[in-house]
Each structure stands twice: as C-alpha cells, then as structure tokens.
Amino acid sequence: MIVYSWNCRGLGNPQTVQSFCRMVKDKRPSLVFLMKTKVTSKKVRCLPLKLRMENMFVVDCRGKSGGLILLWKSSALVEIQNFSCGHINAVVKEPNGGIAWKLSCFYGHPEVQMRPQSWSLLRHLATLTPKPWLCLGDFNEIVSSSEKSSHTVRPRGQMASFQKVLDDCCLLDLGFTGPKYTWCNGRLGNGITRERLDRAVANKEWSGSFDVVSVEVLPRTKSDHNPLLVFFSKNNEMSWRERRQFRYExxxxxxxxxxxxxxxxxxxxxxxxxxxxxxxxxxxxxxxxxxxxxxxEGGKVEDQIVKKERELQLLQMQEDNFDIDKENQIKDELQNLLQQEDLKWRQRAKENWLQSSDKNTKYFHASASQKHRRNVV
Incomplete structure (x- = not known):
C-alpha cells in the first residue's frame, strides 16, 4: 500500500491541481492526504474523478486558511473515526483478513503558542484503538537543530516539546530518502530557511506488521512543501507486479x-x-x-547492441570526414555490451562460468532457454 501526504497550500490554482494529479497518476497511491487546501467540499467534488479514487472525506477550510482532504481507493478499507481542523483519524483494514491499524493524518498548528494543543491532540490519539499506529503529515516542528538550515536558531524548548510527545506516544521516525528538508521559504541569499517539517512516524506495533516500509521525499514543485510517499507491504500481499522477483544482473x-x-x-x-x-x-x-x-540506459542489452551496430555501420559508410576516434569509441562500447550479454546468459543458465576469453553465448542462451522450459508446469 502507498500513502501520499502533501501540504499543497491551496487547491485553487489549476497548475497546482494539474501537477498534483500527474504525481498521483505516476505514484498510484491507495490513500492521499492533503493539508491546507483552502477549499470547501463543494469546490473539490470532481477531485476523486480526476484522481480515479472512489472515496473522499473533506474538512472544510475556515475562511482562507486550513482545510484537509483524505481520498482513498475502494481497495483500501477505510473508516473515519474522528476529525478536527488539524487532523483526520481513521481505521484502515488490510484486505484478505489482514490487520486493522490506525491512520492519523496530522497537521500541527502553525502558530507556536497554539502548538501545545496539537501535542495534546496527539497524546489523545495515542490512546485510541487499534494499537498499530501510523501518523504522518506536516507537524510544523522539528526535533533538533540539524533539521533546520537558517541563520536563525529554533528555540530548544519547542523542539524538546515535540520530541517529548513523540516519546510519550512511542512514535519512531520512519526515516526518509530524498531531500532532507521538506519546507523552504523561497527567499534568496541569507534569508533562505529550510526545515524538515513533514514526516511519517509509527509505533513498533505498526512497523512490525509489515515486511517492507519506506518513506520517500518527493520533489517540491507548486508548494513550499515537499510531498511524502510512504510505501509499506507484506511480501505475501503484494500485487503480481510488485511480487515479481527482482533479479540482479x-x-x-x-x-x-x-x-x-x-x-x-x-x-x-x-x-x-x-x-x-x-x-x-x-x-x-x-x-x-x-x-x-x-x-x-535503453532497456535490454540486445536492443543496445543492435543500436550500436547500426551506428557503427552508418559511420563506416561515410566516405568523407571519417572519424577514426569515433569508430574506436563505438567499437569499445559495442564490445562492452557484448560482454554484458555474455555475462547475463551465463548467469541465467546457472552453468559453470568459462574463462573470459570464451564467448560461447549461444550455448548459454540455449541452456537458459531449456531451463525455462523445465520450469513451466
């Protein structure tokens, strides 16, 4: 399953919606959480149709600020439990008799003096069932000075309060790949500030329920926040495409x-x-x-070999301005591709590898093909 989380800073801009729809189409998440939408439910009635998602829950904005949206596909069994202007709490049931776990889509209050109310809400959510818990979103806070790049310093008390609520709720950071900072003020020179405000955290009960868990920070485009993409699954619950075995060549x-x-x-x-x-x-x-x-790099090695052979042929057909250095370069590249093809078929045939000087690719190709026929029931 894939969960997409983004502080979009308003869905009124058609370019923002276009960029968002393209990202969802490319990443294919099962659930999508949007923060600071600045719209009401009437303005986004067509959004599920654009995203090809069957379900949507909207927390209307207040004036020109706030607003939350949670969308999900019919394949995800989601039941909304409670909500506010700063969160949507739901129970997600894994298909085929899998576990039920708690999903808290969270938006920390942007004003520092109101931040303790957000932490109180988080502590309350920790007491609710079920026990396995994933919490993600824009917390509007960091846990250490290493998560901020700026000439200004974050007060230690603010960071300590955030770290304490995570500890009290037994929530661990799931880590990330991609850009370190998920928010940027967009200023130039010394005025630029970048912080890691968006994250995904979970308790051990949730993390231990899945074999694969990863968090990717996507590029920042139409907002000052980077989207998050949380991927998790059990090996025996992957789709056919996901379950295909990865083979190292x-x-x-x-x-x-x-x-x-x-x-x-x-x-x-x-x-x-x-x-x-x-x-x-x-x-x-x-x-x-x-x-x-x-x-x-161009897909299959065989296709690259054909392409290089054609390139070499066209070069050698030139009568004037023939470039010998270019010819030698193409020959070296072609030789390297031939070695890759030979090595690939040797590996797939699972035969004893011969010395590098023996290029009996045809033998290994036939051996691998015969092995494939034996594997077909």
Missing amino acids: ASWEKHQEYSQLVKQVWRTRNNCELAWRKVQNNLEYCQRAFQKWVRK
Missing part, C-alpha cells in the same frame, strides 16, 4: 556507471532510528535505482 558490473550508482545510493541520507530497517531500506532503494538505471 552480474552484467551490470561491466558498466562504467555501476560503482558510482551503488555508492550514491548507499550514501543517500536515511534517518531511520532502527539499524536493521536502515539496511533494509538501503537495499530496497538500491533495487529501485537499478531498475530506473536500466530503463534510462
């Missing part, structure tokens, strides 16, 4: 960008408080990075 190691890609993924900030979850998240992010990288 040893041929990727032949590519020049391989080492740089792996280092970049593992150096990405992952502020998860649980060490084992941090390692699990990094492995998952590495898998996603490989999948995106393969698509970016």
Whole structure:
C-alpha cells in the first residue's frame, strides 16, 4: 500500500491541481492526504474523478486558511473515526483478513503558542484503538537543530516539546530518502530557511506488521512543501507486479556507471532510528535505482547492441570526414555490451562460468532457454 501526504497550500490554482494529479497518476497511491487546501467540499467534488479514487472525506477550510482532504481507493478499507481542523483519524483494514491499524493524518498548528494543543491532540490519539499506529503529515516542528538550515536558531524548548510527545506516544521516525528538508521559504541569499517539517512516524506495533516500509521525499514543485510517499507491504500481499522477483544482473558490473550508482545510493541520507530497517531500506532503494538505471540506459542489452551496430555501420559508410576516434569509441562500447550479454546468459543458465576469453553465448542462451522450459508446469 502507498500513502501520499502533501501540504499543497491551496487547491485553487489549476497548475497546482494539474501537477498534483500527474504525481498521483505516476505514484498510484491507495490513500492521499492533503493539508491546507483552502477549499470547501463543494469546490473539490470532481477531485476523486480526476484522481480515479472512489472515496473522499473533506474538512472544510475556515475562511482562507486550513482545510484537509483524505481520498482513498475502494481497495483500501477505510473508516473515519474522528476529525478536527488539524487532523483526520481513521481505521484502515488490510484486505484478505489482514490487520486493522490506525491512520492519523496530522497537521500541527502553525502558530507556536497554539502548538501545545496539537501535542495534546496527539497524546489523545495515542490512546485510541487499534494499537498499530501510523501518523504522518506536516507537524510544523522539528526535533533538533540539524533539521533546520537558517541563520536563525529554533528555540530548544519547542523542539524538546515535540520530541517529548513523540516519546510519550512511542512514535519512531520512519526515516526518509530524498531531500532532507521538506519546507523552504523561497527567499534568496541569507534569508533562505529550510526545515524538515513533514514526516511519517509509527509505533513498533505498526512497523512490525509489515515486511517492507519506506518513506520517500518527493520533489517540491507548486508548494513550499515537499510531498511524502510512504510505501509499506507484506511480501505475501503484494500485487503480481510488485511480487515479481527482482533479479540482479552480474552484467551490470561491466558498466562504467555501476560503482558510482551503488555508492550514491548507499550514501543517500536515511534517518531511520532502527539499524536493521536502515539496511533494509538501503537495499530496497538500491533495487529501485537499478531498475530506473536500466530503463534510462535503453532497456535490454540486445536492443543496445543492435543500436550500436547500426551506428557503427552508418559511420563506416561515410566516405568523407571519417572519424577514426569515433569508430574506436563505438567499437569499445559495442564490445562492452557484448560482454554484458555474455555475462547475463551465463548467469541465467546457472552453468559453470568459462574463462573470459570464451564467448560461447549461444550455448548459454540455449541452456537458459531449456531451463525455462523445465520450469513451466
């Protein structure tokens, strides 16, 4: 399941709605939580149709401020429990007899003097059932000075109060990948301020109920806040597309960008408080990075070989202004692709690997094809 959370700062701008609909279409979340919508339910009656979501719950704005919206697909069994101008609390039941867990979509009060009321609300939500609890949104507060980049200093008392309410409610930060700061005031020079105001937290009962949990900070476009994308699932409850086994290709190691890609993924900030979850998240992010990288590089190795061969052919057909350096470059690239293809079929055939000088790709291709036929029932 995927949950999308965003402080959109108003849905009155058509460009904001267009950007938001495109993001939802691309990420395909099951639930969507919007804050500071600045609209009433009458203004967003067509929103579920645009997003292809069957259900919507709206907390109307007050004047030109506030406003919350929770949308969800029919595949998600959601029951609204209570709400206010700063939260929507619901019970989500996993399909096929799965667990029921509590979802608190939270918006911390923007005024500092009213912040204690938000923390009191959070403590009250902690007492409600069911026990497994996911809470996400814009808390309008940070837990430490490391979550702020500015020339001004955040009062320690404010940060300590936020950390205390998280501790009292037994809520742990789920970490994130992507930009560290989720809010920016958009000013230039020394006046710029960036903070991590948006986050997803959960108790151990909720985190332990799922095999895969990750939080991605998406790019900031039409708002001063970055959206959050929370993904979680059990391995036996994944869809067919999600359940397809990821297969690491040893041929990727032949590519020049391989080492740089792996280092970049593992150096990405992952502020998860649980060490084992941090390692699990990094492995998952590495898998996603490989999948995106393969698509970016042109898909299958066989297609790239055909493309390079055609490129070399066209170059060699030139009678004037022939570039020998370009020819050697293409040949080297073609040779590298051929090595990748050979390595791929050796790995898939699961035969004893021959020495690098033996390029018997046809044998390994036939062996892998025969193995595939044996696996078909």
